[in-house]
Amino acid sequence: MLQYLARRLLGLVPTLALVALLVFLFVHLLPGDPARLAAGPDATPETVALVRQDLGLDKPLPQQFLRFSTGILHGDFGRSLRTKRPVSTEIADRFMPTFWLTVAAMGWSVSIGMLIGVLSAVWRNRWPDRVGMTLAVSGISFPAFALGMVLMQIFAVQLNWLPTVGADTWRHYILPSLTLGAAVAAIMARFTRSSFVGILQEDYVRTARAKGLPESIVVVKHGLRNALIPVVTMMGLQFGFLLGGSIVVEVVFNWPGVGRLLVDAVDMRDYPVIQGLVLLFSLEFVLINLIVDVLYAVINPTIRYR
Amino acid sequence: MKSLLRSMPLAALVLGALASVPAFAAKDVVFAVASTFTTTDPYDANDTLSQAMAKSFYEGLYGFDKDMKMIPVLAESYEASKDGLVYTIKLKKGIKFHDGTDFKADAVKANLDRVTNPDNKLKRFGLYNNNIAKTEVVDDYTARITLKTPFSPFINQLAHPSTVMISPTALKQYGNKDIAFHPVGTGPFKFVEWKQTDYLKVAKNENYWQKGLPKVDTILWKPVIDSNARAAVMQTGEAHFTYPLPYEQAEALKAKPELQVIAAPSIILRYLSMNTQQKPFDNPKVRQAIAYAINKEALSKVAFNGYATPAEGVAPQGVEYAVKIGQWPYDVAKAKQLMAEAGYPNGFETELWSAYNHTTAQKVTQFLQQQLQQIGIRTKITLLEAGQRVEKVESWQDPATAPVRLYYVGWSTSTGEADWALRPLLYGESWPPRLFNTAYYKNPKVDEDIKGAQLTTNSTEKAKLYKDAQETIWKDAPWAPLVVEKLLSAHNKKLSGVYVIPDASFNFTDIDLK
Numbered sequence: 045m046l047q048y049l050a051r052r053l054l055g056l057v058p059t060l061a062l063v064a065l066l067v068f069l070f071v072h073l074l075p076g077d078p079a080r081l082a083a084g085p086d087a088t089p090e091t092v093a094l095v096r097q098d099l100g101l102d103k104p105l106p107q108q109f110l111r112f113s114t115g116i117l118h119g120d121f122g123r124s125l126r127t128k129r130p131v132s133t134e135i136a137d138r139f140m141p142t143f144w145l146t147v148a149a150m151g152w153s154v155s156i157g158m159l160i161g162v163l164s165a166v167w168r169n170r171w172p173d174r175v176g177m178t179l180a181v182s183g184i185s186f187p188a189f190a191l192g193m194v195l196m197q198i199f200a201v202q203l204n205w206l207p208t209v210g211a212d213t214w215r216h217y218i219l220p221s222l223t224l225g226a227a228v229a230a231i232m233a234r235f236t237r238s239s240f241v242g243i244l245q246e247d248y249v250r251t252a253r254a255k256g257l258p259e260s261i262v263v264v265k266h267g268l269r270n271a272l273i274p275v276v277t278m279m280g281l282q283f284g285f286l287l288g289g290s291i292v293v294e295v296v297f298n299w300p301g302v303g304r305l306l307v308d309a310v311d312m313r314d315y316p317v318i319q320g321l322v323l324l325f326s327l328e329f330v331l332i333n334l335i336v337d338v339l340y341a342v343i344n345p346t347i348r349y350r
Numbered sequence: 351m352k353s354l355l356r357s358m359p360l361a362a363l364v365l366g367a368l369a370s371v372p373a374f375a376a377k378d379v380v381f382a383v384a385s386t387f388t389t390t391d392p393y394d395a396n397d398t399l400s401q402a403m404a405k406s407f408y409e410g411l412y413g414f415d416k417d418m419k420m421i422p423v424l425a426e427s428y429e430a431s432k433d434g435l436v437y438t439i440k441l442k443k444g445i446k447f448h449d450g451t452d453f454k455a456d457a458v459k460a461n462l463d464r465v466t467n468p469d470n471k472l473k474r475f476g477l478y479n480n481n482i483a484k485t486e487v488v489d490d491y492t493a494r495i496t497l498k499t500p501f502s503p504f505i506n507q508l509a510h511p512s513t514v515m516i517s518p519t520a521l522k523q524y525g526n527k528d529i530a531f532h533p534v535g536t537g538p539f540k541f542v543e544w545k546q547t548d549y550l551k552v553a554k555n556e557n558y559w560q561k562g563l564p565k566v567d568t569i570l571w572k573p574v575i576d577s578n579a580r581a582a583v584m585q586t587g588e589a590h591f592t593y594p595l596p597y598e599q600a601e602a603l604k605a606k607p608e609l610q611v612i613a614a615p616s617i618i619l620r621y622l623s624m625n626t627q628q629k630p631f632d633n634p635k636v637r638q639a640i641a642y643a644i645n646k647e648a649l650s651k652v653a654f655n656g657y658a659t660p661a662e663g664v665a666p667q668g669v670e671y672a673v674k675i676g677q678w679p680y681d682v683a684k685a686k687q688l689m690a691e692a693g694y695p696n697g698f699e700t701e702l703w704s705a706y707n708h709t710t711a712q713k714v715t716q717f718l719q720q721q722l723q724q725i726g727i728r729t730k731i732t733l734l735e736a737g738q739r740v741e742k743v744e745s746w747q748d749p750a751t752a753p754v755r756l757y758y759v760g761w762s763t764s765t766g767e768a769d770w771a772l773r774p775l776l777y778g779e780s781w782p783p784r785l786f787n788t789a790y791y792k793n794p795k796v797d798e799d800i801k802g803a804q805l806t807t808n809s810t811e812k813a814k815l816y817k818d819a820q821e822t823i824w825k826d827a828p829w830a831p832l833v834v835e836k837l838l839s840a841h842n843k844k845l846s847g848v849y850v851i852p853d854a855s856f857n858f859t860d861i862d863l864k
Contacts, residue, residue, distance in 0.1 A: 074737055075737045075738050075741045075742075076735075076736065076737020076738060076739075076740045076741050077737075077740050077741065077745055080740045080744060080745050081736060081737065081740055082396070082473065083396060083473050088476030088477075088480065088784065088785070089783055089784055090475070090476055090479070091473060091474075091475050091476035091477075092745075092783075094468055094471045094472075094475055095471065095473060097471065098471035126388055127388065127389070127546065128389075128527060128530070129546070134546070137546060137547050138547055141547070193578055196578075196579070196582055197582070200582060200586055201582050201585045201586055204586060207586075207588065208579060208582045208583050208586050208588055209574055209579050209582075209583055209588070210548070211548075295575055295576050296576050296578070296579060297579065298573075298574045298575060298576065298579050300547030300548050304575065308386060311736060312736075313737055
């Protein structure tokens with residue numbers, strides 16, 4: 045197992061190196077001159093030249109890439125073109141709010157989603173199923189920005205129960221995490237249901253029932269565990285997406301997270317920040333994938349890694 | 351209660367000597383603004399918002415009042431030499447920076463020397479280095495600035511929100527770049543902290559030189575990007591002031607008894623520039639026809655919800671030396687006739703670009719497309735995103751191949767003086783990539799007027815030259831002038847004394863909270 049983990053972690057290196065190269069080329073292909081953008085509307089060409097030199101953009105592309113990649117090896121991701129602060133600080137400042145929001149949203153949505161999925165599968169084609177799936181389809185179809193605005197209007201503006209924007213106390217987390225989690229809960233519910241429906245028709249479930257086990261044991265012990273594998277895969281994927289910072293939710297609720305940072309960075313052609321963020325997102329995905337693989341082994345002892 | 355508890359340690363820190371004042375009396379004001387601040391250093395900022403915020407702790411030698419009239423701030427008076435090359439500035443006495451340093455002529459020298467030194471690589475370098483040759487200290491309270499060539503709007507440049515006085519001691523202590531994280535000025539508020547992701551906080555300067563000011567204890571500058579969220583925090587009372595307010599939200603907020611919605615006049619002109627170097631826009635008749643074909647009244651109503659007025663000249667009213675010429679009439683018959691005379695009775699096809707991609711720009715360009723259709727001009731609309739705009743318009747190297755044709759854009763004359771309204775946009779040497787003459791307009795007569803006005807310090811003479819320039823431009827019609835925007839802001843009725851001034855900066859020295 046440990047050996048497997050070590051090998052997987054080593055495998056990360058070429059993946060990330062490839063991502064770094066692609067991302068570097070990609071951002072430099074975006075139209076628009078960052079020096080001109082940074083210098084502002086009433087700058088003279090001399091000023092633009094100064095700014096370009098200041099940002100290190102006057103050097104040839106290969107040289108810039110060399111500087112970028114040697115920087116990474118030393119843990120230096122460069123400085124933001126916009127704020128002049130190190131990219132690592134910029135991202136670190138915003139990572140935790142996004143992380144906790146993701147955890148909050150995943151927490152409620154996975155538990156509620158799985159519960160609805162299981163209930164729908166057990167009472168398949170009866171009213172709990174209908175209600176559950178109606179909720180799930182609504183959750184998928186309702187756009188996050190609209191949901192966020194409606195929630196804000198009702199609970200913050202009209203009822204004054206919850207704060208509108210910011211990320212200071214737990215009360216600030218309620219509305220954004222509801223908005224962010226709605227779609228995930230819906231996806232989880234549908235996924236759990238379909239996986240569970242399949243499992244409930246398996247031979248071993250029939251055997252368990254024939255043994256005279258109570259239905260609750262059959263569902264929880266024999267059904268749930270086996271239905272979990274595809275659900276965990278989906279969960280990992282969703283977690284990765286949310287960690288990238290939901291741009292919509294972070295903008296609507298003014299959340300100080302990485303999603304908003306990315307929007308700002310792309311707007312200003314802030315190359316180092318874009319590169320840093322994309323690298324971070326790829327790293328997150330790869331790590332989550334690894335964790336999901338390990339979870340498989342925990343859920344199903346017949347899966348072994350060597 | 352929660353927010354009160356949180357503000358207590360800060361209030362205690364700030365009030366210091368006044369510690370006996372109970373914390374619940376603290377006047378904490380929250381401003382909700384539209385984007386994150388790029389820096390606190392006005393010499394390195396290019397956005398109006400960062401410069402407006404920096405007015406919390408920084409002041410200039412000159413400044414603008416709420417009606418954009420120039421007033422002396424840290425300066426007492428100035429004198430320009432006959433040849434317009436040397437400006438001698440007398441400073442006010444007894445003013446101290448937040449760090450206790452006395453404000454003296456050496457501060458003027460330190461600040462201007464800093465920005466004109468190319469090694470410091472400041473974004474405002476061009477604005478100063480173009481004209482300042484040297485700055486000298488005559489005595490403690492007199493500074494002398496020598497220009498490279500006469501530049502009559504120089505005092506307006508000193509009033510520009512980027513020309514502020516930073517404590518020379520702090521500049522030495524923190525250095526050229528780090529000063530942005532430790533701003534030290536003479537302003538009504540002291541810098542407290544800047545959490546880049548969340549807010550910037552300033553607190554009352556107890557020793558402010560204008561007695562009795564400021565009247566509030568702290569200001570929290572909070573960027574709230576989404577305009578709906580900005581309207582929401584005003585309704586819940588989480589913020590006391592917000593700008594800009596989207597037109598669509600104005601009615602909803604007006605209905606709230608505790609809120610006041612204000613539409614303030616601006617000097618932001620929106621126009622449609624036409625590439626005069628390219629066919630068919632090289633023909634003045636075609637350009638005039640386009641100007642006639644657009645109903646500017648309807649445009650203000652449709653795209654700006656009525657929060658704009660039709661343009662009445664080349665430079666908007668409120669800019670010094672702006673000439674009010676009157677609206678360009680809406681007359682489709684005349685436009686058709688001009689098109690026929692120019693040889694395009696059936697119109698032509700062309701590109702219509704917008705410098706912005708927000709909703710208002712979308713509405714404007716669609717409206718323009720429909721209006722131009724009336725005289726047979728078929729347009730293809732592209733809303734340029736900032737990067738595309740820079741690439742395809744602002745930094746296009748060869749004027750002969752410039753792809754821009756019809757271009758919807760706007761300009762705010764941040765110095766409040768006609769030179770900056772005309773020179774960057776219509777001077778023959780201001781073609782991109784140098785400046786923003788996107789019409790590629792060049793008229794020797796206009797060029798002479800602009801040049802001449804820079805050289806003279808006689809204001810009657812200047813007014814005459816600018817009047818001639820503006821009237822000539824109006825007739826040549828390198829632009830179809832469209833509208834002058836109004837600036838929509840909202841504030842809680844408990845808050846008084848905050849103004850959005852015509853260049854979209856703020857004036858808040860007098861604010862008070864009931």
